[in-house]
Amino acid sequence: MRPHGRMLSTMTDAQQYCQDKAAASGSSFYYSFMFLPPERRRAIIALYAYCREVDDVVDECTDPGVARTKLAWWRDEIRRLYAGSPQHPVTRALAEAVGPFGIAEDQLATVIEGMAMDLEYNRYPDFDTLKLYCHRVAGIVGQMSARIFGYGDPRTLDYAEQLGLAFQLTNIIRDVGEDARRNRVYLPLDELAAAGLDASQLVHGGAAVQASESFQGLMARQIERALAVYDDAFKRLPAADRKPQLPGIIMAAIYRTLLEEIRDDGCRVLTHRTSLTPLRKLWIAWRTWAKRQ
Numbered sequence: 001m002r003p004h005g006r007m008l009s010t011m012t013d014a015q016q017y018c019q020d021k022a023a024a025s026g027s028s029f030y031y032s033f034m035f036l037p038p039e040r041r042r043a044i045i046a047l048y049a050y051c052r053e054v055d056d057v058v059d060e061c062t063d064p065g066v067a068r069t070k071l072a073w074w075r076d077e078i079r080r081l082y083a084g085s086p087q088h089p090v091t092r093a094l095a096e097a098v099g100p101f102g103i104a105e106d107q108l109a110t111v112i113e114g115m116a117m118d119l120e121y122n123r124y125p126d127f128d129t130l131k132l133y134c135h136r137v138a139g140i141v142g143q144m145s146a147r148i149f150g151y152g153d154p155r156t157l158d159y160a161e162q163l164g165l166a167f168q169l170t171n172i173i174r175d176v177g178e179d180a181r182r183n184r185v186y187l188p189l190d191e192l193a194a195a196g197l198d199a200s201q202l203v204h205g206g207a208a209v210q211a212s213e214s215f216q217g218l219m220a221r222q223i224e225r226a227l228a229v230y231d232d233a234f235k236r237l238p239a240a241d242r243k244p245q246l247p248g249i250i251m252a253a254i255y256r257t258l259l260e261e262i263r264d265d266g267c268r269v270l271t272h273r274t275s276l277t278p279l280r281k282l283w284i285a286w287r288t289w290a291k292r293q
Helices: 013-025 038-060 064-083 089-094 105-120 127-149 155-174 176-180 189-194 199-204 207-211 213-235 246-264 278-291
Strands: none
Touching: 013 038, 013 089, 038 064, 038 089, 038 105, 038 127, 064 089, 064 105, 105 127, 127 155, 127 246, 155 176, 155 213, 155 246, 176 199, 189 199, 189 213, 207 213, 213 246, 246 278
16 A cells, blocks of 8 residues: 655644644544645645644533633634634644635634534434534535545535535434433434434433334434435546545545444444444555555
8 A cells, every 4th residue: 555655754843733633533534634645635634633623622611601712712713814824733734725725714614613503502403404513514624625635527516515414424323322421412303203202312311212113213214314425425426536536435435334333233322432443444445545546
């Protein structure tokens, strides 16, 4: 396996900060970045580090007021970035990418608005409402990522939006139990009700709820929908852009494998967090890359 280039020893401090942030997360996304040429790899790692920074504000701040203050700082920081005076290592690294890859200020700001929704909502009444959240925290990130990977056909941005939605739906499925323990329920309330369940059963339930026919049927439908979104995304990807968009294809291969693992494990998402080992992610990434060479 020969990914494009090696991580450069001449990284700036800002680039090294982003590299460390991405590597420490253990995310599936990181395994697709290694196949990019250096300038694109630096840009996508900076974007990923930015998303992690603003997401961590919400996840790690127990005081919503403090979290809102920190997100307000990030809104100001994005304005400083486009004014040419970023302060944070992540935005200093992003400064080298936003111009060359056409990343707009409002796109980065939209991600913050998505994270802010977690401070206002811990329930979503229906799938249409959930899709707005997914667009802000994942769909728009998919579009920015597609710009960094490279594309020629504008339809590729539609593909990237749908792929971002598929990734977020996968995260939601994987994290049902973890989110419920923080009193967050991302499964649409009307779909819970149709299954004869309610949010409190996810928050306070456990193995008994998880084993119920109602819950198992609900999760099977969530997985089926997520897989359908992956299929829809790839129908939108023009053939000419398949090669430059290979990092997204690699991510999709890893995430779809994760969905299959969750399904095959009996959808035990209330009491377990299914994950793939780093070695398996690397194998899937290499196999997907090799098939397209």
